[in-house]
Amino acid sequence: MSEDRAHVQEFFTARAADWDSRFPDDGPAYAAAVAGLGLRSGDRVLDAGCGTGRALPALRAAVGASGMVVGVDLTPAMLHAAVRAGRHRDGRLLLADVAALPLRSGSFDAVFAAGLISHLPRPAENLRELRCVVRPGGILALFHPVGRAALAAHQGRQITPDDLRAEPNLRPLLASAGWRMTSYTDEDARFLATAVRAD
Numbered sequence: 001m002s003e004d005r006a007h008v009q010e011f012f013t014a015r016a017a018d019w020d021s022r023f024p025d026d027g028p029a030y031a032a033a034v035a036g037l038g039l040r041s042g043d044r045v046l047d048a049g050c051g052t053g054r055a056l057p058a059l060r061a062a063v064g065a066s067g068m069v070v071g072v073d074l075t076p077a078m079l080h081a082a083v084r085a086g087r088h089r090d091g092r093l094l095l096a097d098v099a100a101l102p103l104r105s106g107s108f109d110a111v112f113a114a115g116l117i118s119h120l121p122r123p124a125e126n127l128r129e130l131r132c133v134v135r136p137g138g139i140l141a142l143f144h145p146v147g148r149a150a151l152a153a154h155q156g157r158q159i160t161p162d163d164l165r166a167e168p169n170l171r172p173l174l175a176s177a178g179w180r181m182t183s184y185t186d187e188d189a190r191f192l193a194t195a196v197r198a199d
Helices: 003-013 027-035 056-063 076-084 123-132 148-154 167-176
Strands: 044-048 068-073 092-095 108-114 134-144 179-187 190-197
Touching: 003 076, 027 056, 027 108, 027 134, 027 190, 044 056, 056 068, 068 076, 076 092, 123 134, 123 167, 167 179, 167 190
Parallel strands: 044 068, 044 108, 068 092, 108 134
Antiparallel strands: 134 190, 179 190
């Protein structure tokens, strides 16, 4: 295990038990983000870095009973918290690293990734891995329930010019990984960037 993986697992393991109670009001933001993706009944969607599975109910509602929802996370404690919350009923949970997904190429219509990008050790390489599991024309949604400024204020820090989520940084990063950005929203109430697999 790389130091990066170990650090991420250590960070989230220590917070898994009370993760949902720390952010009790995020549900509507997740639902709104998923609703705006244009998912259809029968679609196949991957929740990359699913954590406690807070997006899974909204993703299941969007793709219906005929669709497929898979939540992938690196930290066992987060997946256990998802099961305790009953979210395993909305999608299959899989312990895996987004840097090396054990999934077939082109097997998903969309990837939803909440809060993931800041935890990727090699962002361009990791975003290429996500591209591999999406069909041509499939979508990627990078989401956070609060915007960059609100998150920085909550964490007691300033936004820096090298923030990966800043549009001037994120657009070329996505392009280098084979994605074409299609929308970008950074407001106090949410961050959402969407992209399409470029071929």
